[in-house]
Amino acid sequence: MADLIVRVQDLTKKFENTVAVDNISLEIGSGEIVGLLGPNGAGKTTLIHMLLGILLPSQGSIQIFGLDLASHREEILAHANFSSAYVMMPMSLSPWQNLNVFAKLYNIPHSGEKIEWALKKMEIWDLKDRATRGLSSGQISRLNLAKAILNDPELLLLDEPTASMDPDIADKTRRILKEIQKEHRMTILYTSHNMAEVETMAERVFFLNKGKIVAEGSPKELQNKFNQGTLEEVFLKIART
Ligand SMILES: Nc1ncnc2c1ncn2[C@@H]1O[C@H](COP(=O)(O)OP(=O)(O)OP(=O)(O)O)[C@@H](O)[C@H]1O
Ligand SMILES: [Mg+2]
Incomplete structure (x- = not known):
């Protein structure tokens, strides 16, 4: 192996x-x-x-x-990172704000570019400024995945x-x-x-x-x-x- x-x-x-x-x-x-x-x-x-x-x-x-x-x-x-369809993020924040919190926790350099990359990768860039509570469950799952790739996990x-x-x-x-x-x-x-x-x-x-x-x-x-x-x-x- x-x-x-x-x-x-x-x-x-x-x-x-x-x-x-x-x-x-x-x-x-x-x-x-x-x-x-x-x-x-x-x-x-x-x-x-x-x-x-x-x-x-x-x-x-x-x-x-x-x-x-x-x-x-x-x-x-x-x-490392993790994603599940059953994990919720703070609902009053927007997708962009939620990812910004994680970018700070992970100390990600050029975080704005990285957040944009992750949201675009998961094809939810157009939802970035809405309240997360207004997203459908499939859209929230993609937001969770965007979070999960933010720190380029191994x-x-x-x-x-x-x-x-x-x-x-x-x-x-x-x-x-x-x-x-x-x-x-x-x-x-x-x-x-x-x-x-x-x-x-x-x-x-x-x-x-x-x-x-x-x-x-x-x-x-x-x-x-x-x-x-x-x-x-x-x-x-x-x-x-
Ligand atoms: N915090 C807990 N306290 C008591 N029992 C628990 C706890 N967490 C899980 N269990 C029990 O441990 C077993 C395994 O649960 P687990 O959630 O790991 O299963 P799973 O394979 O992920 O199932 P699923 O496909 O339904 O998600 C189950 O019997 C569950 O009830
Ligand atoms: Mg399970």
Whole structure:
């Protein structure tokens, strides 16, 4: 594998009565787009939140860029970013103002140009001065993605980034993400319940079920292994057994 960007070892997260992530280990190499799949409640968001240091593991270790997350969180997060269709920004601010707050937090040089670049990339430049509360959910998702690329992250964690987008915008967004990924050689970990999307985006996928990795490989390898014609059918087979 190329340079290791993420190394997770024996990672577990327990909530009172739930083992949300159950002793998983995985590695992600530089420049990979990796899909994280699994049924509702499988542990995907919990894993992503641990990779962001928002949740502390009950057991196990996380290394990102070769550094231990527990002791180098700030350094790591300066070069990583996150987006989810379910995260809200302050609604009374405009998209431009919201991104300006993040540009300051990330200490981004020439921030005005960078904000313009991100808003134009996500094709919401014309909405920049409206109140965010007036945006549709798909437009807010694109604003979240514009935020997520502002610091030219080397690692991008995307939790259902296209969940609220119409098929046309979702397709455009996938193209844009692929384009930026190539230009900047970003590493992306991606969750989605849209299996067709994962087939087009991810070179490799991890299937989580009840907190455990139950399968891993390229979409094609998994179709062959489980003797199914599509990733959707692989998903159904794994989720129902
Ligand atoms: N803060 C919490 N307190 C208690 N239980 C939690 C908490 N966060 C998550 N869980 C539980 O952990 C399990 C994994 O949840 P998680 O959100 O990681 O699943 P997911 O794979 O992201 O699901 P979805 O596809 O629905 O987004 C679930 O059973 C959930 O109820
Ligand atoms: Mg989730």
